[in-house]
Amino acid sequence: xxxxxxxxxxxxxxxLRRLASQLKENHQDFTNTVLIxxxxxxxxxxxxxxxxxxxxxxxxxxxxxxxxxxxxxDFRRREQPLIPSVTNIDFIIEDKKVVLIDDVLYTGRSIRxxxxxxxxxxxxxxxxxxxxxxxxxxxxxxIQADYxxxxxxxxxxxxxxxxxxxxxxQDQVYLVNQEDKNG
Numbered sequence: 001x002x003x004x005x006x007x008x009x010x011x012x013x014x015x016l017r018r019l020a021s022q023l024k025e026n027h028q029d030f031t032n033t034v035l036i037x038x039x040x041x042x043x044x045x046x047x048x049x050x051x052x053x054x055x056x057x058x059x060x061x062x063x064x065x066x067x068x069x070x071x072x073x074d075f076r077r078r079e080q081p082l083i084p085s086v087t088n089i090d091f092i093i094e095d096k097k098v099v100l101i102d103d104v105l106y107t108g109r110s111i112r113x114x115x116x117x118x119x120x121x122x123x124x125x126x127x128x129x130x131x132x133x134x135x136x137x138x139x140x141x142x143i144q145a146d147y148x149x150x151x152x153x154x155x156x157x158x159x160x161x162x163x164x165x166x167x168x169x170q171d172q173v174y175l176v177n178q179e180d181k182n183g
Contacts, residue, residue: 003161003174006133006152012171015149016045019130020052022147023099030061032125033097038114039067039085042102044164045132049101064089066100071113087117094122099147103162105131108143133160133173 007015027033030053037046043065050063069084100114111129118124130147135154152160154175161174 003176005172006160006175007150007173009165009171012173015132016048017052019132019147019149020049020056023049023053023130024056026128027097027099030057030059032095033099034062034064034091034093035099035101036064036066036089036093036114036118038100038102038110039065039069039087041104041162042100044162044166045103045130046101049130062091064091066114066117068110068113068117071117072109089121092122093118093124095125096122098124098127099130100127101130103131104133104135104160105129105143105145105148106135106138106160108139108141111143112141132162135160 035046035050037043046063046065050061054061065086065088067085067087098118100111100118102110102114105111115127118127128146129143131145132149134145134148134151136151137153138156150173152175154160157178159176159178161176163170163172163174165171
């Protein structure tokens with residue numbers, strides 16, 4: 001499979017640290033802020049951001065994991081049934097600032113599903129979106145990230161593939177042609 005590297009391990013670490021710094025600058029005291037990662041891959045971004053922030057701030061952050069499977073607009077349209085992930089939010093988000101975190105922003109449909117799923121846990125004061133990679137030009141919905149690690153111009157036939165050392169053995173972000181990914 002031919003892959004073009006977008007972020008290598010070193011640049012991914014720098015990008016995550018920059019995103020964490022932007023959060024610190026905008027939220028300073030995280031007592032009224034919660035971080036929520038979208039299952040499945042936003043969890044990896046969340047864990048790394050949480051690790052950086054907790055080390056820098058010397059405080060524990062309130063974090064959760066949100067599954068959006070049953071909120072997806074294509075849930076019943078797929079040939080293969082989707083297997084839900086775990087939602088782990090043991091707190092109320094009522095009047096909290098929520099930072100929703102995912103790995104790749106493409107059409108905006110996953111984020112829309114995440115926003116809808118969030119309402120089951122209360123009405124947040126504010127919701128911000130943090131994305132590791134923003135794929136431009138293919139939005140289906142008017143959704144825009146507040147924090148962006150890397151913006152890439154892609155074709156519809158391309159896929160952004162994010163690999164994490166805890167899963168694939170290395171931290172890397174690639175651009176892959178759809179034909180290469182399936183073939």
